[in-house]
Amino acid sequence: MTALMAVVVGALYAGAIYMMTRRSMVKLIIGLALLSHAANVLIFTAAGLKRGAAPLVPPGGALPAETTADPLPQALILTAIVISFSVLAFALALLHRTFKVSAAEDIDQIRSTEQ
């Protein structure tokens, strides 16, 4: 399972980088979305793929006998998803504005700040 997930992570990173090297702005945003997905799945995979109960022990209770899953990586991913969601929403709005003010969809034409 971990090997399969490693391939998935690699494919996500490859897809993200491929999309970002295109000249289209829409593909740039898709690339950024894939990049944050890749990072999230990477954390999820690296933290260990196992089924288990939450490691909650009542005060004075014994440690659970069955395996427990580490909840922290999932908390990290949840936070990261919320952040990337909001940032992508902003990036989409920015893309829309860029298209309106520059009338260009090709990133190579967006050069007015380079002169």
Next chain:
Amino acid sequence: MKLILTLPLVIPLATAALCLLAWRFRSVQRMLGIAGAFALLAAGAALLHAVLRDGVVATQAGGWPAPFGITLVADLFSAVMVLVTGLIAAPVAVYSSANVDKRRESFGYHPLFHVLLLGVCGSFLTGDVFNLYVWFEVMLIASFVLIALGGERGQIEGALKYVTLNLMASAVFLAAAGLLYRTAGTLNMADLAVRLRTQTEPGLAGALAMLFLVAFGTKAAIFPLFFWLPASYHTPPVAVSALFAGLLTKVGVYALIRVFTLIFVHDTPFTHNLILALSGLTMITGVLGAMVQNDFRRILSFHIISQIGYMIMGLALFTPVAVAASVFYIVHHIIVKTNLFLISGITERLGGSHALKRLGGFYDSRPVLGLLFLVPALSLAGIPPLSGFFAKLSLVRAGLQVGSYAIVAAALAVSLLTLFSMAKIWAEVFWKPAPEGREQAAAPPGAARGMAALWLPVVALALLTLYLGLFPEHFYRVCERAAGQLLEPAAYIEAVLGARR
């Protein structure tokens, strides 16, 4: 909970919230913004005072003990950075009241300004790698909106590049944080410092160090990751440029210094020599980039990059003198660079442009402005007795002590080229006669409005530069102690984790 550590976070957050409540009342927002920035300055001063007196201060938000709780910690370096944030926020908030137009104000300029400060202070005070990521994002989201606010074509196009490259750096940072958790089983910086010093997989730690170098290096705009900076920093209003130029890249430098003194010190011959090479290349490419520019703010933007090289040079040399020099350099640079941007706003207001060829004649019409420009400009180049001279002198001394002659030569050559570049601005903007078609007295209509609010911050920052230059030993002693704490993190670790280890 220690109030002193939470105040630099609570004040900007409360100011931003109050500004949002006063959404329809621009002048109320403006007053709240200025009051909040001065309150932050006071909180920063109180924090530095407390850290100077008691040593490293730490607290656990939420009450869970470290390494499980949310750690806030301030050593001298953090406290100095928070104080400098206040020192920049207050003048820029005053400056904004005359520099930022009504439309930007009514679409949330003031709340965003303080959310940005919240992110910056949070990054300086957190003791946890993942929280550092979250504070970076707070800062970035506020900066994304600030840079695009107003919606001019240049702004939007600059923002697209800024957003894209910063999001890529964030993705690398996030992946690195996840893998670091997998490697060390903790994300608390003090706990990481303990565990990575004893762990047995130097290869993995080295790979992680490189991921962090890329992530923070992009935010700090080091070679070869700086391309977003000159593409975007000259596009928003001057107050925003000045705030960004002063603070944002320095948060990246802060993060680099933090992780490469506290966490990744297992293989310093490799990592720190790599940083040394990058610092030299950053200095040189930045200053060469500046030489070919013909726009006031674009020249200054390239100089930010070049100066970042000096800051990480101290980190790379990794001796107490060098790290102290780095801390001194960061503070000197933040004050000087913000001031130069603020001055570019005054010349733009009077001359109607940022392009060097359309400006001119200000030494004739405004000799005081010329003198005020010379203070930060000569300080940036490192002319005695200004603050930049002492910053560069101690870096050069540190370089000579460890025998890194190549980097010392690069640093000296780059400071000569910096002088050339500042002389170019001086000659074009101040010395040459005003261009045809612009009468000396006929400034654009409305130019006189709020000029005091533009002048006061510039004068205040110039006085700070003079103080740092004329009495460097006051602040240099603080920097030496800060460097001592950075290189001997035992006090930091004990403050966070308690004496049980």
